[in-house]
Amino acid sequence: MLEYSKRLLLAIIITIIVSLLIIGGKQTIANAEAVDLENLEWIWPSAGVITDTYGTRNGEHYGIDIAGDIGSPVMVVADGIVTKSYYSNTYGNVVFIKHESGYETVYAHLSKRNVVEGEAVKKGSKIGLIGSTGNSSGPHLHLEVHKDSWTVSKENALDPFLIFGEGEIGQFVAAGVNKIVPVVEVANKFEGSDVYIVQAGDTLWSIAQKYKSTVDEIQQMNQLINTTIIPGQKLVVEKVETYQVKKGDTLFSIAKSHGLTAEQLKQINGIKTDAIYPNQTIIIEQK
Incomplete structure (x- = not known):
């Protein structure tokens, strides 16, 4: 009888321990799933313009692209451990980093890698330089975020905007900044401002001339760290009267409908032909 009681007590103790382990495990999983992505306080890894977003290319683009100058620094978004650092035919020079939050980030198409596998890195550390290696059409950083770990099938991929805030193609992002604000929202904060889409051949100086502004003013309004801009980029500028060219329009017809001459329009817009x-x-009237 005594032996039976001992066995029963042992069985009860084992059951309690197993139950606690299961509950603890479930709680850990629940806590991991409950991570508030918006409060991770990650920083943007590079300065540049967003040229592609998550889910494009028939759903096969698993990150975002940030166009920048070759050789400009790429920083790690948060503390972590380098899990991979190598050259891939598709990613080019690429670095994988596992973070304390359980997520893994990927930094691809680098011109140079500054870290090695197993190395511990701190948020903001320079892990490489922007490049155009691997399957790349121009200098940019391809950034991916994966829940738990990266896999070949990329079933764990997440939209980076879930962490950094909703961005858009054509938007400039600054390295080291925690969040971004859509260009239109930025424009709304400046009285008498508008959004201008950079066109081929534009420079910050030519845009400043069009809008009776200065390069410094445009850089400050848009948090630009240099004067590099690309077609399609969105800039906050002083509001002026503009006209969107339609099929069949000519410079003469637009000028006539607004009481101007074609030469005046060319002068206002810096157009040579x-x-x-x-x-x-087309800018019709400047402030």
Whole structure:
């Protein structure tokens, strides 16, 4: 009888221990799933312009692309351990980093890698330089975020905007900044401002001339760290009267409908020829 009681007590103790382990395990999983992505306080790894977003290319783009100058620094978004650092035919020079939060980030197409596998890195540490290695059409950083770990099938991939805030193609992001604000929201904060889409051949100086502004003012309004801009980029500028070119328009017809001459329009817009194209933004009147 005594032996039976001992066995029963042992069985009860084992059951309690197993139950606690299961509950503890479930709680750990629940806590991991309950991580508030928006409060991770990760920083943008590089300065540049967003040129592609998560889910494009028929759902096969598993990160975001940030176009920047070759050789400009790429920083790690948060503390972590380098899990991979190598050259891939697709990713080019690429670095994988596992973070304390359980997520893994990928930094691809680098011109140079500054870290090795197993190395511990701190948030903001320079892990490489922007490049165009591997399967790349131009200098940019391809950034991916994966829950738990990266896999070949990328079933754990997450949209980085869930962490950094909703961005858009054409938006400039600054390295080391925690969050971004859509360009339109930034424009709304400046009285009498508008959004201008950079066109081929534009420079910050030519845009400043069009809008009776200065390069410094445009850089400050848009948090630009240098004067590099690319077609399609969105900039906050002083509001002026503009006209969107339609199919069949000519510089002469637009000028006539606004009580101007074609030469005046060319001078206002810094246009050298009479050639215009649909969707081009023409400034009609400056402040």
